[in-house]
Amino acid sequence: GExxxxxxxxxxxxxxxxxxxxxxxxxxxxNYFPWYKxxxxxxxxxxxxxxxxxxxxxDQRIAVTLNKTAKHFSLHITETQPEDSAVxxxxxxxxxxxxxxxxxxxxxxVIA
Amino acid sequence: xxxxxxxxxxxxxxxxxxxxxxxxxxxGHNSLFWYxxxxxxxxxxxxxxxxxxxxxxxxxxxxxxxxxxxxxSFSTLKIQPSEPRDSAVxxxxxxxxxxxxxxxxxxxxxxxxxxx
Numbered sequence: 109g110e111x112x113x114x115x116x117x118x119x120x121x122x123x124x125x126x127x128x129x130x131x132x133x134x135x136x137x138x139n140y141f142p143w144y145k146x147x148x149x150x151x152x153x154x155x156x157x158x159x160x161x162x163x164x165x166x167d168q169r170i171a172v173t174l175n176k177t178a179k180h181f182s183l184h185i186t187e188t189q190p191e192d193s194a195v196x197x198x199x200x201x202x203x204x205x206x207x208x209x210x211x212x213x214x215x216x217x218v219i220a
Numbered sequence: 221x222x223x224x225x226x227x228x229x230x231x232x233x234x235x236x237x238x239x240x241x242x243x244x245x246x247x248g249h250n251s252l253f254w255y256x257x258x259x260x261x262x263x264x265x266x267x268x269x270x271x272x273x274x275x276x277x278x279x280x281x282x283x284x285x286x287x288x289x290x291x292x293s294f295s296t297l298k299i300q301p302s303e304p305r306d307s308a309v310x311x312x313x314x315x316x317x318x319x320x321x322x323x324x325x326x327x328x329x330x331x332x333x334x335x336x
Contacts, residue, residue: 144327150329151311212262
């Protein structure tokens with residue numbers, strides 16, 4: 109089955125700097141890759157997703173890139189702000205009827 | 221839409237007691253997932269349903285755990301008897317699954333369970 113590895117497990121950045129979180133997946137048939145943000149005590153919420161027919165997607169300060177050949181995808185946050193501090197989860201799925209497989213999460217701290 | 225609804229939001233119980241967690245998926249969604257989240261193990265999938273039918277329960281840790289989905293708008297996760305190591309946040313999530321893989325999965329607010 110699918111396996112998703114996520115790195116780093118923790119990340120600290122200065123406010124205004126960029127943050128990059130990377131994930132690798134094992135199943136080349138996976139074709140949907142969402143990213144979730146979970147603030148302390150809250151539920152995971154989708155912030156951006158990408159499908160395998162697209163190499164990059166951007167939404168304001170966040171972007172996701174996908175390299176199908178290498179089977180990895182990354183989340184990029186630019187001009188980080190304290191409210192970006194949270195745990196970020198990547199996930200992968202190959203069929204709409206199968207569950208998402210999540211990475212272990214990255215705890216991002218943005219230091220003011 | 222109110223989103224995925226879970227109850228109770230917090231539950232404190234004593235070891236050996238039965239615990240029932242409830243979930244109402246988003247109307248029209250046909251897939252429902254139960255997850256457990258702890259610091260040590262992260263977000264674990266326990267079981268999921270498609271069209272009210274349990275598809276994969278391999279993530280259910282023990283026979284003490286059971287889940288049902290009697291209709292499209294309600295699911296329960298039961299732990300009987302509960303143990304301290306069951307303490308965790310339990311999330312329910314739902315999505316509209318079909319031929320495409322792009323349907324978003326929405327999480328409920330979670331139930332924070334503490335077993336003493």
